[in-house]
Amino acid sequence: MATITFDTLKFVEKLKAGGIPDEQAKAISEAFRDASGEADLVSKKDLQIELAPIRADINLIKWMLGILLGGVLTLILKAFFPL
Known part of the structure; x- marks a missing residue:
C-alpha cells in the first residue's frame, strides 16, 4: 500500500x-x-496484478476472433472462386 x-x-x-x-x-x-x-x-504494481487476467482474456479473444475471421474469409473466397 x-x-x-x-x-x-x-x-x-x-x-x-x-x-x-x-x-x-x-x-x-x-x-x-x-x-x-x-x-x-492503489499502486501501479497492484493494478498490473489485478489486470493480468483481463489482459490474458482479451488476448485469447483476439486469437479466437482472428481464427473466426480467417474461416469466414476462406468460405467467402471459396464461394466466389471455386476450384
Missing part, C-alpha cells in the same frame, strides 16, 4: 495566509490528514 506524505505545517501556513484563524487552520489540517490517512491507495 502506498503512503502519502502530508506537510501539515505548510498547509496551516497557507490557510493562515488565506485569512483563516490559527486554531481553525490547525483543525482543518488535522481533519484533512486524518481523512487522507484512511484512504486505500
Whole structure:
C-alpha cells in the first residue's frame, strides 16, 4: 500500500495566509490528514496484478476472433472462386 506524505505545517501556513484563524487552520489540517490517512491507495504494481487476467482474456479473444475471421474469409473466397 502506498503512503502519502502530508506537510501539515505548510498547509496551516497557507490557510493562515488565506485569512483563516490559527486554531481553525490547525483543525482543518488535522481533519484533512486524518481523512487522507484512511484512504486505500492503489499502486501501479497492484493494478498490473489485478489486470493480468483481463489482459490474458482479451488476448485469447483476439486469437479466437482472428481464427473466426480467417474461416469466414476462406468460405467467402471459396464461394466466389471455386476450384
